[in-house]
Amino acid sequence: MNIEQTVSTAVASLALGNVFTFDDLVRAVQDRRQRTLRVVELADLGDHDGICAVWLITESEDLVLHAHSDSVLHRQQFVLHEFAHMLLGHGQGDECSVEDVLLPDIPAHTRGRLLARQDLDSDREIAAESVADRLAASIRGSALAESRYLEIFG
Ligand SMILES: [Zn+2]
Structure with a gap:
């Protein structure tokens, strides 16, 4: 399966349609x-x-920790990128247990496998970033739909 198909399958499997909210x-x-x-x-x-x-x-849970950013869209993209890894079934088996992570001082061995953006050359990262972009577009679509609704009915 090529990356484009992988991405489409992952997004379609959510069965959320083309427009949805972050929640x-x-x-x-x-x-x-x-x-x-x-x-x-x-x-x-x-x-x-x-x-x-x-x-x-x-x-008991999946935890997405993200850096602060003054840009909401930027921040959202960080988080969507991690969601994308989940949807693509990445990261199983090689994750650290949270007990190893002394927040906020993330130890070196964890740092080494943090999902850094400079890794964008691998197929996994390209697929994750592409899924994140699609998710962002759908969320943007829902924000637009809502503002149009308010324009008409607000
Ligand atoms: Zn990544």
């Missing part, structure tokens, strides 16, 4: 994985080191 997406990912999904901003996780977000699998 709809979180619910769909939780349903898919049968686990709680929590998104947490780490003020101390800088985007120096190329680290924008990381997905941690704990016993």
Whole structure:
């Protein structure tokens, strides 16, 4: 399967249609994985080191930690990128347990496998970024639909 097909299949499997909200997406990912999904901003996780977000699998939940960004869209893209890895079935088996992670001082061995943006050359990263872009477009679509609704009925 080529990347384009992989991406389309992952997005279609959400069965959310073309337009949905961020909250709809979180619910769909939780349903898919049968686990709680929590998104947490780490003020101390800088985007120096190329680290924008990381997905941690704990016993009971999926945790997406992301760097602070003044741009909501930027921040959303970090998080959607991690969701994309989940939807694509990446990261199984090689995740650290959260007990190893002393937040906010993320140890070196974790740092080494953080999902850094400079890894965009691998097929996995390209697919994840592409899924994230599609998700972002659908969420943007829902924001537009809502503002049109308000224009007419507000
Ligand atoms: Zn990635």
